[in-house]
Amino acid sequence: MNTQTNNSESAVLFDQPGPRGRRMIRIFNSVAAVLIIALVVAVLARLHNPPQGENQLSWELWKPAFDYEAWSDFYLPGLWMTLKAAIVAIIGSIVFGVVFGIGRLVPSRLVRAVSAVIVEFFRAVPELLLMVFFWRWFAFAGVSSPSYWAVVGGLVLYNGSVVAELVRSGVGNLPHGQREAAVALGLSPMQSLMTVEVPQALYAMLPATITQLVVVLKDTALGSIIMYTDLLQESRRLGAMYFNILQTLVVAGVIYFILDWLLSRLAERMPAVMQRRTWGNTVAEPTAPIAIMDATNANQIAAAHEPMPFGGAERRFHDHYHGSNATTDHWQHAHYSHGHDLQHPEVRARNWDEPLRDFARPFQTKPKNPAANGNVSAGNGGNGNAGAGTDHSAGKNPGTE
Known part of the structure; x- marks a missing residue:
């Protein structure tokens, strides 16, 4: 199926190559x-x-890059410092991006202008320049671990500005009519932005955000220039010790590749996971047969027997609509699977003493007792009280049988 889909997509974009074209490609x-x-x-x-x-x-140069001392004293401590800076920078970037991304969408012109200046400025300034600036500033201010906080600060400001643009573009790419529908329901533009538009944009931008996390992880290597002891810096120290800088950098490159590959695979799987979570009911709705006595036609029979309110006006929504479970698609299947179809033979065959929901009790119809020869005494006309020999359930409306 996937092969056919790919072939159809490529056929739309490009002409399928003929025998000569396929030979040239080979x-x-x-x-x-x-x-x-x-x-x-x-x-x-x-x-x-x-x-x-x-x-x-030569193995004499590669062996020090793989032994236990290299991993325990250099690679793993450097990897921990890389992940430590990346995790804090990722959290800060998401917070920064959401705040200033929303700031670029609020109705206030002043807030939009300030947010736009901040986002565009930090997107334009190189990360390394930000790190060097923060490193010198924190060192003069006496902040502990100035190189670490300089790396985190530079990553947060640059990548947070990118996330802010993702939020803004995510809201802009929503289907038309979202804000109009929210305003029609009585929400203000700000309430529509915060409760309707931004939550959808945040969910839709998750794959792009995870892709940006790969950039955050790789850009931590810039911290080695300001003497931050990350994975790259520790690999260089190990190479300087054994004069095998090429070998240690190759090992560090493989570690970076594995981490970035895992994040990339996660970003590729996110759209499929999100699509599975947002798909609706795919069960085919049963088609009512022409034979009126067929059991699968019970929904139409029940709808036809419903009392007409408002002086005989036809119901707009029948009994199969129940609050948040209301649906216009596949309602017959949902009605039966939720146990609301009291006319279905399988539901009628259940134990009569099984408790039903309160809203379903007035529509309950008890099967006739075979011992009573199929006869049920009629109730007292309009008051709904059962006559002699009648075993009606409590709250049963008259005339339902």
């Missing part, structure tokens, strides 16, 4: 594969026999 792919293999071989050959220096593929 030739180009083969040539590209050969060139890539040749490049890899050339790089390995140069590392094995460099013009000056020792063999970079």
Whole structure:
């Protein structure tokens, strides 16, 4: 199914290649594969026999980059400092982005202008410049761990500005009529923004936000320039100790790749997860048969037997609508699955003493007792009191049988 969908999408965007086109594609792919293999071989050959220096593929250089001391004293402490700065920066970026993203949408022109200046300024200034500025400022102010807070501050301001734009664009991309419907219900524009539009935008921007988290994690490596002991800085220290800087940086690069790959896979899975959570009922609604005595036609029979209120006017919504469970699609299936279809043979076959919901009790219809030869005494006309030999339930309306 997915292959057919992809083929149909590619057919819409591009013409399907013919036999000659497919042959040319195979030739180009083969040539590209050969060139890539040749490049890899050339790089390995140069590392094995460099013009000056020792063999970079030697195990004596790679062994210190993989032993226990390297992981316990360098990689893992550096990884913890990287994650520590990234987690705090991610939380701060989300808070900063939501606040100033909403600030760019509020009715007040002054608040919108101030929020726009702040967001555009910090989006334009490079992160490294922000980190250097904060590092010098915190150092002169006597703040403990100035390099750590400088890294966090620079990441929060830059990535928070990006998240603010995601919030603003998320609200702008909502289907038309959201605010109009909220205002028609009596909400103010600010109430519509905070209770209707922004919650939808926050949920819709989750995949893009998680993608931005990859940027936050990678940009923590900029802190090594201001002497922050993150994973990159610790790898450089280890390489300087054993004169194998290439090997230690390769290991650090693999660690960064694994972390970013996991976040990227999460961002790719988020739309599918969100779509599954927002799908409606996919069960096909049963079609009522023509035969009126067929059991599956009980809903239409019950609707036809409902009393007409307001002097005989036809009901706009029948008994199968129940509060928040009301639905215009698949109502027959929902009506039966929720146990509201009291006319269905399976529901009627249940134990009569089973307690029913209070709102369903007036519409309850008791099966006739076979011992009474199928006869039930009629009640006292309009007062609804049961006559002799009658076993009506409490609260039963007259004339329901």
